[in-house]
Amino acid sequence: MKGAWKMSKNVSIDWSKLGFSYTKTDLRYISMWKDGKWDAGKLVEDNMISISESSTALHYGQQCFEGLKAYRTPNGEIQLFRPDENAKRMQRSCRRVLMPEIPVDKFIDACMQVVKANEHFVPPYGSGATLYLRPYVIGVGHNIGVKPAPEYLFGVFCVPVGPYFKGGMAPVNFTIADMDRAAPHGTGAAKVGGNYAGSLLPHEEAVKRGFADCIYLDPATHTKIEEVGAANFFGITKDNKFVTPASPSILPSITKYSLMVLAEKYLGMTVEERDCLVEKLDEFVETGACGTAAVITPIGGIEVDGKLHVFHSETEVGPVTKKLYDTLVGIQFGEIEGPEGWIYKVK
Numbered sequence: 001m002k003g004a005w006k007m008s009k010n011v012s013i014d015w016s017k018l019g020f021s022y023t024k025t026d027l028r029y030i031s032m033w034k035d036g037k038w039d040a041g042k043l044v045e046d047n048m049i050s051i052s053e054s055s056t057a058l059h060y061g062q063q064c065f066e067g068l069k070a071y072r073t074p075n076g077e078i079q080l081f082r083p084d085e086n087a088k089r090m091q092r093s094c095r096r097v098l099m100p101e102i103p104v105d106k107f108i109d110a111c112m113q114v115v116k117a118n119e120h121f122v123p124p125y126g127s128g129a130t131l132y133l134r135p136y137v138i139g140v141g142h143n144i145g146v147k148p149a150p151e152y153l154f155g156v157f158c159v160p161v162g163p164y165f166k167g168g169m170a171p172v173n174f175t176i177a178d179m180d181r182a183a184p185h186g187t188g189a190a191k192v193g194g195n196y197a198g199s200l201l202p203h204e205e206a207v208k209r210g211f212a213d214c215i216y217l218d219p220a221t222h223t224k225i226e227e228v229g230a231a232n233f234f235g236i237t238k239d240n241k242f243v244t245p246a247s248p249s250i251l252p253s254i255t256k257y258s259l260m261v262l263a264e265k266y267l268g269m270t271v272e273e274r275d276c277l278v279e280k281l282d283e284f285v286e287t288g289a290c291g292t293a294a295v296i297t298p299i300g301g302i303e304v305d306g307k308l309h310v311f312h313s314e315t316e317v318g319p320v321t322k323k324l325y326d327t328l329v330g331i332q333f334g335e336i337e338g339p340e341g342w343i344y345k346v347k
């Protein structure tokens with residue numbers, strides 16, 4: 001089996017041209033849950049899955065997913081950034097939609113196996129590109145009523161992806177969505193597909209109007225910022241505080257919680273997780289979106305009631321945002337020593 005993993009080593013990819021799109025890589029991991037337990041799991045070549053037409057994942061949205069990256073360091077090693085946090089978040093998502101949890105060790109092992117089996121797809125250090133890992137759990141098996149599936153599939157595949165910012169980190173503008181991505185006591189904090197299906201239309205409308213994406217407000221009062229597209233929000237106040245919204249319907253971003261630690265421990269800032277009111281946007285001198293894919297996207301301005309509220313600048317990155325970005329990315333790529341336990345070497 002091991003020999004078979006090494007089949008298409010002659011991949012020739014122009015790393016500098018990679019975007020955030022699908023590429024078939026060599027092997028992916030699949031494990032099945034039946035009769036109350038997960039099987040040992042294996043690597044497979046086929047990138048197509050065959051499931052019952054009546055699978056709950058297809059009809060009732062019983063599924064969840066994760067997203068994390070493998071990074072190539074200056075000395076050519078490969079490392080993952082806080083995969084244990086993705087594993088724990090996936091367990092919470094599974095619990096929310098009544099699916100069996102994946103043990104943390106099994107999740108990390110599956111990610112490691114997939115990275116090792118596709119090592120030649122991990123972009124070189126300095127290209128800014130990374131190997132994106134997509135773990136997912138779906139309800140499968142024959143079923144027709146609205147109830148949990150009889151069987152589940154846990155998969156992990158990977159795709160090399162380019163830097164989010166072509167030609168450097170540049171601010172982008174957002175507008176506020178009229179629609180919600182999640183309900184007040186719904187599934188907003190779980191990484192389940194339904195939240196994303198609901199965001200496709202407001203996203204498309206925002207893009208048609210020339211914005212990068214839309215900002216979602218709290219679904220109960222529509223007065224507080226919750227999410228920036230598929231990323232969390234942060235703002236830097238005039239007195240140098242790192243502020244980020246607190247709400248049960250926000251997806252708890254691993255990048256955001258990491259930035260909170262870095263802001264406090266590495267940049268000496270005060271950190272606050274609390275309401276970020278749309279009517280008080282002028283408390284922030286810099287704002288940004290953060291997430292695995294977005295890394296840190298500086299927000300140039302936010303459109304509120306037809307007017308663009310500009311923060312630091314529509315073209316220049318603010319100094320605190322830049323420092324946060326350099327520190328986070330430095331740790332992810334192994335240039336800066338991160339807090340203990342954040343980095344998992346792929347061996």
Ligand SMILES: Cc1ncc(COP(=O)(O)O)c(C=O)c1O
Nearest residue numbers: 230231232251253254255291292
């Ligand atoms: C809705 C949403 N918010 C925030 C994030 C950022 O989370 P993380 O930093 O864990 O990637 C993501 C991406 O996973 C997301 O889909």
